[in-house]
Amino acid sequence: MLIRKPSDIPSSEITSEEIYRQRRRFLGQSSALIAGVGLGLPAPVSQAGLQQDDDITPEEIVTQYNNFYEFGTDKSDPYANASALTTDPWTVSVSGEAKKTGDFAFEDVIKGLTPEERIYRFRCVEAWSMVVPWMGIPLKRILEQFEPSGDAKYVVFKTLYRPEEMVGQRSFFSSIDWPYVEGLRMDEAYHPLSIMAVGLYGKSLPNQNGAPWRLMVPWKYGFKSIKSIVSIHFSKRQPVNTWQALAAHEYGFYANVNPAVDHPRWSQASERRLPSSIFDPNRRPTLPFNGYAEEVAGLYRGMDLRKFY
Amino acid sequence: MNGVGLLSARRRKAILWVALSAPLLWLSILVVRELQQPNSGLGVEPTEALLHYLGEWSLILVLLAFSVSPLRRRLHWPWLGQHRRLIGLFAFAYVCLHVLTYAGLYIEFQLTELLDDFVHRPYITAGIGAFVVLLLMALTSTRGWRRRLKQNWQRLHGLIYLASFLAIVHLLWLRKDGGLAEAVYFLIFVGIMGERIWFHWQSRRAA
Numbered sequence: 257m258l259i260r261k262p263s264d265i266p267s268s269e270i271t272s273e274e275i276y277r278q279r280r281r282f283l284g285q286s287s288a289l290i291a292g293v294g295l296g297l298p299a300p301v302s303q304a305g306l307q308q309d310d311d312i313t314p315e316e317i318v319t320q321y322n323n324f325y326e327f328g329t330d331k332s333d334p335y336a337n338a339s340a341l342t343t344d345p346w347t348v349s350v351s352g353e354a355k356k357t358g359d360f361a362f363e364d365v366i367k368g369l370t371p372e373e374r375i376y377r378f379r380c381v382e383a384w385s386m387v388v389p390w391m392g393i394p395l396k397r398i399l400e401q402f403e404p405s406g407d408a409k410y411v412v413f414k415t416l417y418r419p420e421e422m423v424g425q426r427s428f429f430s431s432i433d434w435p436y437v438e439g440l441r442m443d444e445a446y447h448p449l450s451i452m453a454v455g456l457y458g459k460s461l462p463n464q465n466g467a468p469w470r471l472m473v474p475w476k477y478g479f480k481s482i483k484s485i486v487s488i489h490f491s492k493r494q495p496v497n498t499w500q501a502l503a504a505h506e507y508g509f510y511a512n513v514n515p516a517v518d519h520p521r522w523s524q525a526s527e528r529r530l531p532s533s534i535f536d537p538n539r540r541p542t543l544p545f546n547g548y549a550e551e552v553a554g555l556y557r558g559m560d561l562r563k564f565y
Numbered sequence: 566m567n568g569v570g571l572l573s574a575r576r577r578k579a580i581l582w583v584a585l586s587a588p589l590l591w592l593s594i595l596v597v598r599e600l601q602q603p604n605s606g607l608g609v610e611p612t613e614a615l616l617h618y619l620g621e622w623s624l625i626l627v628l629l630a631f632s633v634s635p636l637r638r639r640l641h642w643p644w645l646g647q648h649r650r651l652i653g654l655f656a657f658a659y660v661c662l663h664v665l666t667y668a669g670l671y672i673e674f675q676l677t678e679l680l681d682d683f684v685h686r687p688y689i690t691a692g693i694g695a696f697v698v699l700l701l702m703a704l705t706s707t708r709g710w711r712r713r714l715k716q717n718w719q720r721l722h723g724l725i726y727l728a729s730f731l732a733i734v735h736l737l738w739l740r741k742d743g744g745l746a747e748a749v750y751f752l753i754f755v756g757i758m759g760e761r762i763w764f765h766w767q768s769r770r771a772a
Contacts, residue, residue, distance in 0.1 A: 317604075317609050320609070321608075321610075329744045330744075331609070384613075427745075429745055518685065520685070520686070521687075523681065523682070528613075530610065531609065532609075532610060532612065533599075533603045534596065534603075534607060534611040534612060534670070535670065537612045537613075537671065537673075539673070
């Protein structure tokens with residue numbers, strides 16, 4: 257856990273000032289749009305929930321600070337190790353309660369579906385957060401292609417298991433039972449905010465961020481948004497997701513961002529927004545459902561969120 | 566007596582001073598770089614990095630202090646015992662910086678958050694426990710206190726067992742999933758404990 261050699265590339269070399277300013281302008285416009293909601297104007301989905309002070313996190317942080325235990329447990333490991341992953345060809349196997357099941361080539365699954373830009377807040381269960389410009393396809397449009405039946409109550413995803421290319425899966429010290437598993441209730445999966453991300457910052461998704469595609473559910477803790485997916489299973493029963501299997505008292509199935517329910521080992525009331533500097537951790541209060549309460553709180557009406565954490 | 570033992574006590578002490586402060590020196594270089602250009606010296610979460618760096622070196626030095634007796638016995642380095650206090654006080658200095666970083670930069674001196682952490686988070690409870698034990702040992706490390714406490718001084722400083730245990734628990738409970746570093750520290754701790762227990766058992770049998 258000693259500090260690794262940091263990147264020698266200053267941010268100014270990666271993001272030109274002009275682009276940075278453009279992003280600021282874009283965000284300014286988005287906040288104007290959000291303000292428009294108050295006037296009864298519809299806000300585009302791409303900026304739902306964004307607030308005025310939500311500056312987009314620099315690209316080199318989004319791509320070099322990741323939790324992707326398949327490539328190591330340090331947050332700098334995925335950037336260092338993920339280049340070993342080959343994502344072409346990529347097969348997605350679909351199974352369970354659906355009409356169209358079987359193995360599909362990734363290109364065929366996303367054929368004809370145009371990715372849209374979605375700027376989402378991203379809140380890790382470890383209490384750091386980012387704002388990321390994703391390119392993604394609404395999950396509903398992907399899943400509908402397989403014609404899930406009425407028995408499909410949950411959708412279960414699995415990450416690739418390929419220890420030869422994923423050094424973390426070879427680790428003797430990990431107690432994770434690979435492959436990584438995550439799932440959503442069907443109504444969560446069909447919510448317009450749920451996407452499969454295929455890119456960020458206008459480029460295709462880097463390996464360390466979950467190439468070639470990864471889930472992005474912005475109102476849940478980051479670990480729900482499973483990366484490098486190879487399996488989609490429509491299930492009658494609620495699955496046991498990886499972190500729940502590892503520590504059920506710390507990580508639940510729902511994992512909705514909730515400042516009122518603490519993680520047993522730390523408070524979830526606030527978060528450290530990246531980038532931060534040494535004398536200012538850039539702490540800000542965490543919002544219920546990560547700021548998307550207006551859009552998604554209805555999914556959980558009548559549920560005790562302390563019990564279903 | 567081996568090569569190091571042939572050096573004068575003063576020279577050995579000087580070498581120890583340099584070695585034990587080297588991690589702090591390196592840290593100050595990182596902090597300076599960080600101040601010149603954010604996220605260059607200490608990475609994306611500098612406060613967190615600072616906290617963990619100091620925490621890791623605290624643990625290393627606490628374990629080093631804990632291993633003085635076994636090393637002295639097994640390597641036949643009688644001189645090492647003379648420097649036990651220096652090593653212990655250095656460990657305590659790192660622990661103080663670690664605790665200060667946590668209290669000041671991490672939770673920004675919010676007392677309610679500190680109390681909340683202390684009550685609800687076992688790894689923080691363990692960490693603060695280790696700090697309090699080391700504080701007691703540091704305060705009573707002077708010759709005067711040694712004289713005043715007589716045989717109780719030995720007993721009090723036997724708390725290094727507790728401090729090392731709490732420090733290792735603090736690290737293990739903090740992690741989500743095991744890593745190599747945690748396993749190595751844990752094995753070192755088990756090794757030192759094993760040697761100490763074995764030694765006491767042997768000497769009791771011999772007596």
